[in-house]
Amino acid sequence: MPTTSFRGYNMDCRPDIKEELKKKHNARQYQKQKVGKLVREQMQDGNHDQASMQALRNDIDWVFSRIVRMTAADVHGNCTCYTCNCPPKHWSLMQCGHFVSRGNMATRWDFRNVRVQDKNCNEGKHGNLEVFAERLEQEEKGIVDYLREISQETYKYSRDELKQLLIDYRAKLRIVETKFNPQK
Numbered sequence: 001m002p003t004t005s006f007r008g009y010n011m012d013c014r015p016d017i018k019e020e021l022k023k024k025h026n027a028r029q030y031q032k033q034k035v036g037k038l039v040r041e042q043m044q045d046g047n048h049d050q051a052s053m054q055a056l057r058n059d060i061d062w063v064f065s066r067i068v069r070m071t072a073a074d075v076h077g078n079c080t081c082y083t084c085n086c087p088p089k090h091w092s093l094m095q096c097g098h099f100v101s102r103g104n105m106a107t108r109w110d111f112r113n114v115r116v117q118d119k120n121c122n123e124g125k126h127g128n129l130e131v132f133a134e135r136l137e138q139e140e141k142g143i144v145d146y147l148r149e150i151s152q153e154t155y156k157y158s159r160d161e162l163k164q165l166l167i168d169y170r171a172k173l174r175i176v177e178t179k180f181n182p183q184k
Contacts, residue, residue, distance in 0.1 A: 056162040063169045064109050070176045072116040077180060082115035082135060083128035089118065096123040098109035099132050099144070104151040109165065112140075113147050 035054070069091040071077040078088040081096065094133045097117030100107045115135075121128040133144045157165070 030088070053159060053162065056159070056166060058113075060109060060162065060166050060169060061102075063166065063173050064114075067169060067173050067176055068096045068111070068114050069094050069116050069175075070179065073179075075179070079116050081118040081121055083117055083121045083131040086118050091116070093118075095119055095122045097127055097132070099127065099129065100147050100151040101138060104152075105157060106150050106153050106155040107147055109169075110147075112143060 069079065071083075072094075073091040074088075077090050077092075079091050079094055080088045081087065081094070094116045095118070096114050098108070099113050099115075102108050115132070117127070136143050136147075
């Protein structure tokens, strides 16, 4: 009997999941296309400011996520999920989980708000926030309330602030990368 697979998943053992995976994949693709279309429209309309701000935020997200995941990894590049007891995985297979949602700009790039999570906890369990809060409180008393309080504040970064943040985080990333490439 031939096996049916989609994105590396064997569908013979769970045929009901095939449609669900396709829907998730299509939703992610649609979201990427929507963002790309918005940026192109803004550029065509002469609104380079808004388009470049989104590009800066995307670049900072990418660099910030790598810093968080690589910092949590051991010398072999493996790290464990902050909220569950899954076996260690390579940092590139993990995600940067936020306690307070990324939508809150005041805490979006705050290292106290993020930890390494596996895909199941971050996406499937929507951050596994109860366990996340317990572990944060064990590390530092009152941090959960503090992060929630900060997230209530409205903050909008200027272009110059975003550029400086990107420069700073790229410098930190180069330092963290030396952990895996000591000859540099």
